[in-house]
Amino acid sequence: MAKNPKQTLPLGKRAVLFATNAVVYGLIRLALMLPYAVRVRWVGTFFSSVLGPVAGFRSRAMQHIAHIYPDMSQGERKSLASACLNNFGRTLIENYSTKDMLSxxxxxxxxxxxxxxxxxxxxxxxxxxxxxxxxxxxxxxxxxxxxxxxxxxxxxxxxxxxxxxxxxxxxxxxxxxxxxxxxxxxxxxxxxxxxxxxxxxxxxxxxxxxxxxxxxxxxxxxxxxxxxxxxxxxxxxxxxxxxxxxxxxxxxxxxxxxxxxxxxxxxxxxxxxxxxxxxxxxxxxxxxxxxxxxxxxxx
Known part of the structure; x- marks a missing residue:
C-alpha cells in the first residue's frame, strides 16, 4: 500500500506545510464569507500586494518575465508580476466558489x-x-x-x-x-x-x-x-x-x-x-x- 505523502516528509517540513496550509485555507474560508465580487477582488489584491511579495512569488515571476522580455524595464516587470499574482489569487478563490462559478x-x-x-x-x-x-x-x-x-x-x-x-x-x-x-x-x-x-x-x-x-x-x-x-x-x-x-x-x-x-x-x-x-x-x-x-x- 502506498504511503500517505504527509508521512514521508520530515517532521519539520510537515510542520511548515501544515502551518502554511492553515493560514491559506483560513483566508479562503474567511473570503468565502464575503459577497462573490468582493471576495474575488479582495483575494486578488491580497495575493498581489501581500502574499506574493512575502512568499517570493513576485520575484520569481519577475525572473521568468525577464527571461522572455529582456528589454522590459524593472518597473514594468514588477507591474506585470503583480497583475499576474492578482489573477492567480482571483482564480484560486473562484475555484473554491464552486456554486457561484457554476451559476x-x-x-x-x-x-x-x-x-x-x-x-x-x-x-x-x-x-x-x-x-x-x-x-x-x-x-x-x-x-x-x-x-x-x-x-x-x-x-x-x-x-x-x-x-x-x-x-x-x-x-x-x-x-x-x-x-x-x-x-x-x-x-x-x-x-x-x-x-x-x-x-x-x-x-x-x-x-x-x-x-x-x-x-x-x-x-x-x-x-x-x-x-x-x-x-x-x-x-x-x-x-x-x-x-x-x-x-x-x-x-x-x-x-x-x-x-x-x-x-x-x-x-x-x-x-x-x-x-x-x-x-x-x-x-x-x-x-x-x-x-x-x-x-x-x-x-
Missing amino acids: RMHDHEITGPGFHALKEARDADRPVILVTGHFGNYEATRAALVSQGFAIGGLYRDMSNPYFNAHYVKTMEAFGGPVFPQGRKGTAGFVRHLKAGGQLVLLFDQHVFHAPVMDFLGAPARTATSAADLALRFDAALIPFYGIRQDDGLGFETTLEAPIPHSDALTMTQAMNDSISARIRTNPEQWFWVPRRWRPDQI
Whole structure:
C-alpha cells in the first residue's frame, strides 16, 4: 500500500506545510464569507500586494518575465508580476466558489471553432482531449461546458503541499466530471474515460524533466508530449481552450480553438505551445508566471 505523502516528509517540513496550509485555507474560508465580487477582488489584491511579495512569488515571476522580455524595464516587470499574482489569487478563490462559478457560467456563450468540433466528437462517441495552460481561469470554460451537459474530466498533478492538495482536489471534483491524479492509478482511469469516448482536460504548460525541449514564448522549454501521444493513440480530437478574464476582472470569454491536426507528437505539441504563447503575448498578465516553467540552466 502506498504511503500517505504527509508521512514521508520530515517532521519539520510537515510542520511548515501544515502551518502554511492553515493560514491559506483560513483566508479562503474567511473570503468565502464575503459577497462573490468582493471576495474575488479582495483575494486578488491580497495575493498581489501581500502574499506574493512575502512568499517570493513576485520575484520569481519577475525572473521568468525577464527571461522572455529582456528589454522590459524593472518597473514594468514588477507591474506585470503583480497583475499576474492578482489573477492567480482571483482564480484560486473562484475555484473554491464552486456554486457561484457554476451559476455564473450557466449557459455562458462558448465561442470558437473547437466548440462545434467538440459537439461533433461527442455525438460520434469520439474521445476529446481539451488542452490549456495556467492562463486566465481554465476552470471557467470547464464550468461553462459542464453547464451545457458535458462531463469534462481532468488529469491533475498533486501540489507539493499535501495538506493543501487534499482540499484543492475536492474543488476540481465539484465542477463535474471525473478527475484523475498523475501516476499509474490515475492514468489508468484517465485512459478508461478516453476509451469510452469521454472528454478530458490536460494542462500542459509545466516543466517536465526529460521531456523534449521545444519553443515556448520564443525560449526553449521542456514540454511533455503526453496529450498528443494520447490523442494519436486513441484517435481523440485535440482542442486548445481558454477562459480569458475580461476587463471587469470577473467575467470570462470562453473559447475553444480549432482542433490541432493529427501528425506526430512533437509537431502537435509544438502547435499547443504556439497556441498558448499567442494568448500569453496578447494578455501576459493572465499567465501564471510563478511556476518554474524554465529551470535555472535555461535562464
